[in-house]
Amino acid sequence: MRTLRAASYRRMPWKNGGGETIEMVVSPAGASFDSFDWRLSMAHVGAPGPFSLFPDIDRTLSVINGDGLTLTLPDRTVTLDRCAAPFAFPGDVAVDSTLTDGAIDDLNVMTRRSRCRHRVTRHGLTAPTRLALSGEIAVLIAIGGGVEIAAGSHLVMLGPKDTLVLDADDATTLTATPQGTADLFVVEIAFG
Template identity: 50%
Template sequence: MRIIRAADCLSMPWKNGGGTTTEIAVAPEGASLNDFDWRISMAHVGQDGPFSSFPGIDRTLSVLTGAGITLAFGDGERTQLDRSSAPYAFAADRAVDGLLVDGPIDDLNVMSRRGRWRHRVERLSGAGSLNATEGLLVLVARKGDWQVNGATLTAGDSAVLDAPGGVELVASGGEAELYAVWLTAI
C-alpha cells in the first residue's frame, strides 16, 4: 500500500483561471494530461465554464463541497450534481459546460483511457470491508480519519493498493467519508 498525503499533492491553476486542480495520482507516474492511462484529481471550480475535452477518456465526477454544478452537454442533456448525488460517469470527449448552482464547488475527478483501463467510483461512510481481487484500489479520504488495513488516512490523504484482496476500513469521527476508486487494466 502506498500512502499519498494531502500535503504532498501538487495544485495548479487552470489555464482559463476558472479554478485549480490538485493531482492525487496518475499512471504512468509523471504522465502529462495528453498521455495518462488514468488520473485522479480534485478541483476547485470557481466560475462557470467549459470542461476541457479529453479524447478517448472516460470521466467520473463527484461533488465534494458546495451547492452543486449543472453539466450542460452540447447535445442538450443537462444533469445537476450535488453532495448527495452518486458519482456521475460520462465520456470526457463530450462537449460540456459546468454551471455552478450557487457559488464555487470542489469535486473529485477520475479519468481513465478508454480501451486501456476502466474505473468505478463509490462514496463510502463508516466502517466496513472491500474486496478488490484485481487491478488497483485507490482510497481518497474526504472527511474524518480512517484506518485502512492498520494505516491511518486523515482527510485529504489517499492510499493506492495493488490487487489488495480484502481491505478493512474503520472510520473515526461522526461524518467520515471516503471515495473508493477501482481501476482495472483492460
C-alpha cells in the same frame, strides 16, 4: 501499497486554463494530460464554464464540498451535490457547468479508454465497513474526516483528502473505520 498525503499533491493549471487542479496521483508517474493511463485529481470550481475536452478519456466526477453544480451535456443535464452518486461521462464531449449556490470542490477520476476502465463508489461511513475490491488497482480517498484502513496485516490512517493506492498483489478485502464523519471514495481500475 502507497499512502499519499494531501500536502504532497501537485498543483497545476486546468487543461483549458480556466482554473487549477490538484493532481493526487497519476499513472505512469509524471505523465502529462496527453500520456496518462489513469489520473485522480481535485479541483475548486468558483465560476460556471466549459469543461476541458479529453479525447479517449472516460471521466467520473463527484462533488466533495459546496452545494453542487449542474452539468449540461449534449444529451442530458445532470445536477450533482455532495450526496449524489459519482457521475460518469465521456471526456471527449462538450460539457458546460453552472454552480448551484457558490463554489464547489470536486473529485475527478479519468482513465484512458483505449488502455483501462474505472469504477468509483462513495461510501458514507458511520461504522466499520468491509469492502471487497475487484480492480487491478484500487485507490481510496478519505473526504471530510479521517478513515482507518485495515488491509491484511497493514493498518493505515488516512487524514482528510489523503489517498491509499493498492496494487493487485495487495489485500483485496479491507475494513474502513471512520474517525468522525467521513466519506470514503473507492476507485477501482482494470486494464484491457
